[in-house]
Amino acid sequence: MSSPSTVVPIARPTLPPVEELQQRLAHILSGTELTNGAEVARFEGEAAEVLEAPHCVAVSSCTAGLMLVERCLSLRGAAVTPSFTFFATAHSLLWNGLRPVLADCDPTTFQIDPNSVRRVMTRGCSAIVGVHLFGCPAPIDELEKLAREAGVALIFDGAHALGARWQGESVAGRGDATVYSLSPTKQMTCGEGGLITTRHAELARDLRKARNYGKGEAYDCDLLGLNARMTEIQAAIARASLARLEAAIARRRYLADLYAKRLRDVPGVRLQRIPSAAVSSHKDFGVLVERGVDRDQLMRDLAADGIETRAYFDPPLHRQKLYRPYYRPQEEALRTTDAVSRHILCIPIHGAVTDEDAARIADRITELVGAQIARSMRTPMPLTAIPA
Ligand SMILES: Cc1ncc(COP(=O)(O)O)c(C=O)c1O
Structure with a gap:
């Protein structure tokens, strides 16, 4: 088969023009302050304003940010987290010697399911680590209630959530902390980076210390930190990039609307449900194909047409070698996570996707899914209707 002449990539970083950066970079490179200096402080101040966050701490990555938040909150024992997430969410727990307790996801929003959290929450849990999946907020109010009742910390992995809102407010002030990612696939990037927001002044102070090895005023460490500084x-x-965040999200929202209009009534296809309280920042656009549609074949056919897709997150954590020992099917079978991860694909949504690309992608999915259903000569069965 001949390869397509143009490919729509699954992700493409949106970067500011070089001319705009030249002066600032020249200033930095002619000085002596290369890391964790005035420019980082300015970024934190501006990000706090844009994200409506009481405190904002810049770090080297979201993974490092999660590790430091968990360390600074002195978590012990176990922490509940979804199995349907990127592995970095749970890696941060293992790095802190915490046992991940894996919760199931909701079949319509794909977010961590609060009922499952309630079921798996054990006495040894000291935190819930929620994830704002694909840029849509997790069920924040229910998780806050669960965390309050159990007396545990609530952390949000907001790797996907730059610009996401819940009940009319930025998600940045919710829970004990939210950790965003600035890696290249995100709504804004600086190569690599992370941003922690919190409403606790004391936690922000500890995090500033922790990102710098744990070093305080004196050369006498009292906190285990990392080198997690931003340059x-x-x-x-x-x-x-921050100055362009709103425009980047607006473009993603426009593309998400375009996809939704074309795909929402297509038999065999289901889209991520965005709750009415939520404003998604659309880091990803997830499409769920229902039983009877071969997801992997669809991905191969789209690739042959120059459309890159990703099966985020397949396999889910409990099916990966590192996390299998933490899977307790007799306690929580994670059936919805299994079903969603086997049937989901993410399609391109970023600044380099044109209106024409999006229309073509939606139309090809409609045709290919339709052809598969016609071939299998049966009606696709909704995922929720049959047990896995
Ligand atoms: C849900 C989730 N958490 C954490 C991360 C890790 O972010 P970083 O690469 O900034 O460490 C990612 C990366 O994409 C992610 O998708």
Whole structure:
């Protein structure tokens, strides 16, 4: 088969023009302050304003940010987290010696299911680590209630959630902390980076120390930290990208609406449900194909047409070698996670996707799914209607 002449990539970083950065970079490179300096402080101040966050701490990645938040909150024992997520969410727990307790997801929003959290929450749990999946907020109110009742910390992995809102407010002030990612597939990037928001002044102070090895005023450590600093060059790129965040999200929202209009009534296809309280920042656009449609064949056919897709997150954590020992099917079978991860694919949604690309992608999915259903000569069965 001949390869397509143009490919729509699954992700493409949106970066500020070089000319805009030249002066700032020249200033940094002619100085002596290369990391964790004035530019990082400026970025934190601007990000706090844009994200409506009481405190904002820049770090080297979301993974490092999660590790440091969990360390600074002195978590012990276990923490509940969804199995349907990227592995970095749970890696941060293992790095802190915490046992991941895996919760199931909701079949319509794909978010962590609060009923499952309630079921798996054991006495040894000291935290819930929720994930704002694909840029749509997790069920924040229910998770806050669960965390309050159990007296545990609530952390959000907001890797996907830059710009996401819940009940009319930015998600940045909810829970004990939210950790965003600035890696290249995100709504804004500076190469690599992370951003922690929190309403607790004391936690923000500890995090500033922890990202710098744990070093305080004196050369006498009392906190186990990391080198998780952001460089001045990253901060300069991040500041210029931050100024474009709203436009980047608006474009993603426009594409998401375009996809939704064309795909929402297609037999065999289901889209992520966005709750009425939520404003998604559309890091990803997830399409669920129902039983009777071969997801992997669909991905291969789309690839042959120059449309890149990803099966986020397949396999889910409890099916991966590192996390299998933490899977307790007799306690929580994670059936919805299994079903969703086997049937989901993410399609391109970013600044380089044109209106024509999006229309073509939606139309090809409609045709290919339709052809599969016609071939199998049966009506697709909704995922929720049959037990896995
Ligand atoms: C849900 C989730 N959490 C954490 C991360 C890790 O982010 P980073 O690469 O900034 O460490 C990612 C990366 O995409 C992610 O998807």
